[in-house]
Amino acid sequence: MRIALFITCVNDIAYPQTGIAVTRILERLGHTVDFPTAQTCCGQMHANTGYRAEALPMVHNYVEVFDRYDAIVTPSGSCTAMVRDQYPHLHPAAASVAARTYELSELLVDVLGVTDVGAEFAERVTYHPTCHGLRMLRLGDKPLALLRQVRGIQLVELGDPEECCGFGGTFALKNPDVSTAMLTDKCRRVLDTGASVLAAADNSCLAHIGGGLGRGRSGVRVMHYAEILASTGASA
Known part of the structure; x- marks a missing residue:
């Protein structure tokens, strides 16, 4: 399975350790994770505040960057919801890639069928x-x-x-x-x-x-x- 990480703006700028964590989890489970460097903001901030036209270039870019992957994983329920719920209404060609975009727990539990990822955290x-x-x-x-x-x-x-x-x-x-x-x-x-x-x-x-x-x-x-x-x- 070809898996890509969509890091999102907030994580890329302020919480890069979260994207690293997602990659470590999937690699521990035997998967290779790509990080397409051409990815940008998903456009949620723009679309949610009424700037749908300004969001469209980001939607087009997302489709172009991630369409070749079997699964796109992101550590953000918010951005996943933007892609899955709003993209098909903004870009007719986005429905397929939107359906392959998963929040981390969806990919692990629903797609890969895993709940035990070998973690230890005594707190x-x-x-x-x-x-x-x-x-x-x-x-x-x-x-x-x-x-x-x-x-x-x-x-x-x-x-x-x-x-x-x-x-x-x-x-x-x-x-x-x-x-x-x-x-x-x-x-x-x-x-x-x-x-x-x-x-x-x-x-x-x-x-x-x-x-x-x-x-x-x-x-x-x-x-x-x-x-x-x-x-x-x-x-x-």
């Missing part, structure tokens, strides 16, 4: 299901199924997990008071678990929650769940 962890993964991709418990197989992990349930963290891209900028109130509730739920690590499928949401936890000097770290799955030691 107390709670998981926040981000909105795009939860409501658009309907990931369900796939990320949790993978985390449950991690050796040494103590996985604890997050209270009211389906509540949004308040980030929502430009929502946090346009509605700062509401966003902050939602963030406060989410941080409180995280602290109630006693976890040392909060995991999620989107680093954008983790940046938002991590900012709140950091300002409160909570001591709780945030990590993309791919980084936990890539770990083979006591901690990352």
Whole structure:
């Protein structure tokens, strides 16, 4: 199977370790992962704020770059949802490549049939299901199924997990008071678990929650769940 990594803007710029983690997981399972250097932004920011015409060159580029692969994996529920949900409406030729674009847990569980990736991570962890993964991709418990197989992990349930963290891209900028109130509730739920690590499928949401936890000097770290799955030691 020819697999390509779509790293996404946020991860490429601020969280490159997440893309490295995805590659390590798949290589550990015996797969080769390509990284096409011509990839760019998926255009989600543009399309979601009404600039559909400006998003089209990025959609065209995505199709051109990734069409030759059997599977495209990305460590972002948000960007996966953009490609799968919006691309077919923006570019008629995008439907095929969009259908072959998977969030990491979808590729591992649904396509490769794997839940145990040989990870070890001896910490107390709670998981926040981000909105795009939860409501658009309907990931369900796939990320949790993978985390449950991690050796040494103590996985604890997050209270009211389906509540949004308040980030929502430009929502946090346009509605700062509401966003902050939602963030406060989410941080409180995280602290109630006693976890040392909060995991999620989107680093954008983790940046938002991590900012709140950091300002409160909570001591709780945030990590993309791919980084936990890539770990083979006591901690990352």
